[in-house]
Amino acid sequence: MSRYDNLEYRRAGRSGLDLPVFSLGLWQKFGTDFSYDTQRAIVLHAFELGITHFDNADRYGPPSRAAQQFFGKVLRRDLAGHRDELILTTKAGNPIGDGPYQQGGSRKSLLSSLDNSLRDLGVDYVDVFYHHRADLSTPLEETVGALVSAVQRGKALYVGVSNYDPARTAEIAALLRVAGVPLLVHQPRYSILDRSIEENGLLDTATADGFGVVVYSPLAQGLLTDKYLTGIPAGARARTSAFLKPEQITDEYRRRATILNKLAADRGQTLAQLALQWVLRRPEITSALIGASSTGQLDHNLGALAFPALTDDELAIIDGAI
Numbered sequence: 001m002s003r004y005d006n007l008e009y010r011r012a013g014r015s016g017l018d019l020p021v022f023s024l025g026l027w028q029k030f031g032t033d034f035s036y037d038t039q040r041a042i043v044l045h046a047f048e049l050g051i052t053h054f055d056n057a058d059r060y061g062p063p064s065r066a067a068q069q070f071f072g073k074v075l076r077r078d079l080a081g082h083r084d085e086l087i088l089t090t091k092a093g094n095p096i097g098d099g100p101y102q103q104g105g106s107r108k109s110l111l112s113s114l115d116n117s118l119r120d121l122g123v124d125y126v127d128v129f130y131h132h133r134a135d136l137s138t139p140l141e142e143t144v145g146a147l148v149s150a151v152q153r154g155k156a157l158y159v160g161v162s163n164y165d166p167a168r169t170a171e172i173a174a175l176l177r178v179a180g181v182p183l184l185v186h187q188p189r190y191s192i193l194d195r196s197i198e199e200n201g202l203l204d205t206a207t208a209d210g211f212g213v214v215v216y217s218p219l220a221q222g223l224l225t226d227k228y229l230t231g232i233p234a235g236a237r238a239r240t241s242a243f244l245k246p247e248q249i250t251d252e253y254r255r256r257a258t259i260l261n262k263l264a265a266d267r268g269q270t271l272a273q274l275a276l277q278w279v280l281r282r283p284e285i286t287s288a289l290i291g292a293s294s295t296g297q298l299d300h301n302l303g304a305l306a307f308p309a310l311t312d313d314e315l316a317i318i319d320g321a322i
């Protein structure tokens, strides 16, 4: 039995690259405020389960760059012999500090961030270099030029964008195609609680332009698990992170989550497993980018793949609950 027998791998758009249907992100709980041993155990367990794709950004921590420096340590100590089996990503463009050079879409900020990320990770190249979010104040040609340079200089194998709207995505995809560096992937948010990429046309653009879609926060940061149904447990993200606030655990949220939780129970699975199956039901989705604060969460979430596909009636119940 090989680690590659656990998971399905899907082709990223019309590229030659396969990604696991579950990828691990290091946004939260991979900073200096969380145990190194726990973080290391999660990364190594993910790899053993067939998760070859690890998503990072210059900004992840806290503080900024800490998640990449942590990952660099694990890579050096534990995974050094596996670089050719790992898909490592980084992103630049979201603010990571004061001043004009630590954010945006300029050639200056993107390429200096990438150099710092390569140093943090201790690698010569990343597999995917993303522009983290659109920067309307910088000409798109300049951002494209920086992404193309990253590939031409051997510092990235592929390029991606995150949080771009469909029109700007189509625009950058066209410019990158002409430059001979096709857009590999888009990284948007997508979950039962946020279906905007179905409605705004991004998934249609992905099909038309041939890029893959790696979706983040498929569990809505934990809201699409059973952990907040009766309270807010100690240590849960709604208590530890500025990005998920206790005020988001409203009565209306609990009403919806309770319906979804019952549907999951009727299927013999958990809400987390239902939510993950739901995002992967669309063929445009290459991978669901999950976070984890324990190895148990990884085991549990990958268990989603053991269940039969959602039926039309079940999908209608989900639509009706939201």
Ligand SMILES: NC(=O)c1ccc[n+]([C@@H]2O[C@H](COP(=O)([O-])OP(=O)(O)OC[C@H]3O[C@@H](n4cnc5c(N)ncnc54)[C@H](OP(=O)(O)O)[C@@H]3O)[C@@H](O)[C@H]2O)c1
Residues within 6 Å of the ligand: 024, 025, 026, 027, 028, 029, 055, 056, 132, 162, 163, 187, 215, 216, 217, 218, 219, 220, 221, 222, 223, 225, 226, 227, 235, 236, 237, 238, 272, 289, 290, 291, 292, 293, 297, 298, 300, 301
């Ligand atoms: N491009 C962007 O702008 C952007 C933005 C956000 C995220 N991302 C990427 O997407 C990745 C994933 O985002 P995310 O962490 O928000 O994804 P998520 O999968 O929606 O949420 C993960 C969190 O949910 C909780 N959880 C997971 N499995 C659980 C289970 N079985 N039972 C109970 N709780 C469970 C854990 O939080 P606790 O245990 O701590 O409560 C875990 O850290 C990030 O690491 C990052 O790489 C990208």
